[in-house]
Amino acid sequence: MINRRSLLRGMAAVAAAPLLPPIAAPAIAGSAGIVSSAEPLLSYAVGIADEWNWLPIKARSPEHAIELWLSERGIPSICEALEDGETTEPCGDCEFCNAQNPDVVRHEEWDGHAVPIGSRLWCESGLGSICVRCQDEAWLQEGGFFDPNGRLVCVSCETPAEFAARNGRGDA
Helix, strand or coil: CCCCCHHHHHHHHHHHHCCCCCCEEECCCCCCCCCCCCCCCCCEEEECCCCCCCCCECCCHHHHHHHHHHHHHHCCCCHHHHHCCEEEEEEECCHHHHHCCCCEEEEECCCCCCCCCCCCHHHHCCEEEECCCCEEEEEEHHEEECCCCCCEECCCHHHHHHHHHHHCCCCC
């Protein structure tokens, strides 16, 4: 049960938190061993070409980015056929096998930004996203745009008034 005293203590702790010195983040454990938390993480987009499974990833290297991508997507760490003992070769059909060669694209413009990367920054980097109106693909390169609320809209969903406003004519 919360009483007035515990509530005031909690509020005092929250108010004092910004005054405390920063605490070093714990080291990051990975397959390559323990790495200092002072090592900068680089920004990558990882996914399979022509698939809508791309994710922004902060990692030490492209290989580490792939590890994190597989983990984030919940993809098993071994081929199902190998795990079941059915064969000594990967089957090439399971989720693990199909996800073994994702593309990794370095995005220096994302460094310093938190993950997840915002829709605007993601799209301005040449990647597509989902239209808020029709839930279809939208790309800035193909005429997509951000509405006044910062939501991505595909060219097919653009209204005549939006078209006129975007093209410098206010007389829709």
